[in-house]
Amino acid sequence: MEKYIEKILSSRVYDVVDETPLDLATNISRRIGNRVLLKREDKSAVFSFKIRGAYNCIYQMHKENPALPGVITASAGNHAQGVAFGASMLGIKSIIVMPRTTPTIKVEAVKNFGGKVVQIGDSFDEALEYALSQAAERQYAFVPPFDHPDVIAGQGTVGMEICRQHADPIHTIFVPVGGGGLAAGIAAYVKYLRPDVQVIGVESEDSASMQASLKRGRRTDIGEVGLFADGVAVRIPGKENFRLCRRLLDGVVTCTVDEMCAAIRDIYDDTRTLVEPSGALALAGLKKYSAEKKLTGASLVAITSGANVNFDRLRHVAERAEVGEQREALMAVALKEQPGAFKKFCQALGRRAVTEFNYRYSEEEGAVVFVGVRLSNGDVERQEIVTKLQDAEYAVTDLTDDETAKLHVRYMVGGRVSALEDEILLRFQFPERPGALSTFLNKLARGWNISLFHYRNHGAAYGRILCGIQVPSDERAAFKMFLDELGYSHSIETDNPAYRAFLR
Numbered sequence: 288m289e290k291y292i293e294k295i296l297s298s299r300v301y302d303v304v305d306e307t308p309l310d311l312a313t314n315i316s317r318r319i320g321n322r323v324l325l326k327r328e329d330k331s332a333v334f335s336f337k338i339r340g341a342y343n344c345i346y347q348m349h350k351e352n353p354a355l356p357g358v359i360t361a362s363a364g365n366h367a368q369g370v371a372f373g374a375s376m377l378g379i380k381s382i383i384v385m386p387r388t389t390p391t392i393k394v395e396a397v398k399n400f401g402g403k404v405v406q407i408g409d410s411f412d413e414a415l416e417y418a419l420s421q422a423a424e425r426q427y428a429f430v431p432p433f434d435h436p437d438v439i440a441g442q443g444t445v446g447m448e449i450c451r452q453h454a455d456p457i458h459t460i461f462v463p464v465g466g467g468g469l470a471a472g473i474a475a476y477v478k479y480l481r482p483d484v485q486v487i488g489v490e491s492e493d494s495a496s497m498q499a500s501l502k503r504g505r506r507t508d509i510g511e512v513g514l515f516a517d518g519v520a521v522r523i524p525g526k527e528n529f530r531l532c533r534r535l536l537d538g539v540v541t542c543t544v545d546e547m548c549a550a551i552r553d554i555y556d557d558t559r560t561l562v563e564p565s566g567a568l569a570l571a572g573l574k575k576y577s578a579e580k581k582l583t584g585a586s587l588v589a590i591t592s593g594a595n596v597n598f599d600r601l602r603h604v605a606e607r608a609e610v611g612e613q614r615e616a617l618m619a620v621a622l623k624e625q626p627g628a629f630k631k632f633c634q635a636l637g638r639r640a641v642t643e644f645n646y647r648y649s650e651e652e653g654a655v656v657f658v659g660v661r662l663s664n665g666d667v668e669r670q671e672i673v674t675k676l677q678d679a680e681y682a683v684t685d686l687t688d689d690e691t692a693k694l695h696v697r698y699m700v701g702g703r704v705s706a707l708e709d710e711i712l713l714r715f716q717f718p719e720r721p722g723a724l725s726t727f728l729n730k731l732a733r734g735w736n737i738s739l740f741h742y743r744n745h746g747a748a749y750g751r752i753l754c755g756i757q758v759p760s761d762e763r764a765a766f767k768m769f770l771d772e773l774g775y776s777h778s779i780e781t782d783n784p785a786y787r788a789f790l791r
Contacts, residue, residue, distance in 0.1 A: 291475040291531075294440035295447055299346045300339040303376055304331050307445075309452040309588070312557040315570070321458075321577055322586045325554065325570070326449055329562050329594035333368040333400070335518075336445055336592050340468055341369030341430060342376065343441030348428045349377055357381060359427040361418035363389045363411060364518050365593050366432040371402025382427065384418040386411060390597050433466030434525025443472030449588055450480055457484045458585035459576070463568040463592050464488040464497045464539065465519035467528030473590075474535035485537040489572030491516040491547070491565075497524045497532060498539040515544050518565030518593055540572040545611030547571050552608040554591060563596040564604075610687060613665035615642055616672060617657070617692060621682040624654045626736045633728055635679045636660065639672070641742070645700035647790070648707055648738035648755070656740075657686075657700045701739065701790055709759050710738050711766070712786050715752040716776040727752070730773055735766065739790065753780070755790075 307330050312323040328336035341360075349355050357380035360370045367383045374381035383402040385394060388409050397404050407417040422429040431438060449460060460477060462470040467488075474486040490498055493513030500507040500523070508523040524532070542550075550567035553574075554560060569589035577587060609615035622628045629646070636658075643659030662668045669687060676683045686692040717727055731737070731754075739755030758766045770777060780786055 288475065288479050291436075291440060291443065291472075292479050294436060295443035295472065295476050298339070298343045298437075298440050298444050300343055300441050300444050302346070303338055303342045303373060304444075306448050306452075307331060309449060310558065312553070312570075314557050315553045315574070319574060319577055320583045322584075323570075323573065324453065324586065324588045325558065326445060326588055326590045327558075328445065329560060329566055329591045333365065333372050333396075334594040335365035335369065335566075336442060336469060336590070337365040337369035337432075338372055339369075339444055340433070340435075340438035340441035340472070341366060342373035344430050344435055344437040345370065345373045345377060345379065345428075347437045348430075349379060352428070355379065355428055356425065357427045358430050359384065359418050359422045359425070360430040360432065361385075361411065361415040362432055363414070364393060365595055366430075367393065367397050367402070368400055368595070370430050371397045371400035375401030380427075382418075382421065382425075384414045384421070386414045392597055393595065396595070431525070433468030433521075434527055435468075436527060438468050439472045439475070439527065439531070441472070442469040443476045445469065445590065446473035446476035449473075450477060453586070453588070456586060457481070458582065458587055459485040459487055459537075459573075460588040460590075461487050461489050461540075461569040461573040461576070462590050463519055463565050463572075464490045464524075464532075465494070465521040465565070467497055467524040467532050469590065469592065470497075470536060471525075471528045471531035475531055478535045486535065487572065487576060488532065488536050488539040489568050490539060490541050491519055491568060492541045492543050494520045495539070495541045496521055497529070498541060500524055500529055501533060501536075501539060504533075513544075516547060516564035516568055518563060518595075519568060540576050542568060542571040542575060543611070545607045546575060547611070548604045548607040549609075549611030550574065551604050552612070560591075560594060561596055561601070562591050562594045564600075566591050566593040566596075568592070607693070609642065609661075610693065613669075614662050615687075616660045616662055616669040617643075617686040617689075617697070618660075618673065618676075619655050619657055619684040619686055619692075620676060622654050622656060624649050624652055626734065628654075629656075629737050629740065630728055632656070632681070633725055635676060635681065636672075638725070643697070644740050644742040645697065646737075646740040647701035648704050650704060650706050657692075657697055659743075700741075703789070703791060704738075707738055707757070707791075709757045710755050710781070710791070711758050712739070712753070712755050712780040712783065712790075713770075714778050714780055715754060717750050717752075727775070730775075731756075735762075 307327045316323045359382040361384045381402045470488045512520040547564045550571035573589045640661035645657035736757040741753040
């Protein structure tokens, strides 16, 4: 322990990193009844804590060998940027081997930091094999992403700063875990200086290699890992990292994709910063742990470890955050295929905020709608809704925890209908406010049958609906007058090629 404390205190991270703030997260603190502090590693030079360990390791290598021709590493993420930036600061050449599947944003970031990018293979293992062979051939030093004492020591400066910035009692520090470098470094310093403070590792459920290793008492390769939280997608923890974590960690919590998405939004609400999934992982674990342990009034720290998020991932994050925070229930509800059934169902829901409606006419006697409902009281309210609908004699299937439903089926509801006559397809737009959907449906209820309905609350100022209505040809004039009186912006899409190809 003394050896690591000495290495942490003498780490050369402050050549490239300013001390990152420890910010109070006011909104999430109030909501969960604890004092939540965010250690803002997303505000470092490369938007990640990885620069600390990478630079310290390169500095020590260069100190031992001033004639070092260059450094090389294999990484698809934040470590790659840390090595490129750190090497450039020391005037050393760097080669970063990245899989061909690496997002362009990360490849360009490495180039901008002065690294030479070589893209090899479709996986990290292929990139690593090539990097190690090139290190031997070129006499370059290989910079490990986590399994090295100098990397661990560099990351340990995060723990040193937390202890200095918050001298008052801390109940628990939550640390994201991939290979274990950050967790090992923080735990080494904190447990030496303040052994009363708990240090809990947090892993993604589909990349929980540290938890599996701790349970078995030895390093365990878990095989395939999930890539949503790519910053912690590690199959087996580092040897030295595992040794330290086995001795020093107080436990490991695992979190789902939905829980990470909810934490991303929590951090945005408090800081107006968009962190990557692994950057929100510690907060997700904090929330889960505090709820399970029923903690109140405790000071809890979460490391926001990185903000290198791919922009195209934000749509998925926004979609899943509501479910992850237990703010949305998804369900399939059977309706009778007859005029007025849709309106009756909406009345059974009451004044609850509807987040989504997907429906397509069925040629059978019964139809099924896919519905999302906003929640304010989590699982308790969800069960109340299911019970209320069942008491009203609706057949209900709760899909809130169904991955297939959330990932695919919600976007595929519908299909072609052969025995449907006189259908007109319209797009509507109306101001989005509580009760707007019910108001719209009440105005629409003039005896014409609704044969298709799609609505999704996207949080925009205007709600958008795609609606199919069966209107006999001799009633078209009356229907046009009805649309004019309705007062909602609309367009007729009956000849739309996408509608003709997939729904008609």
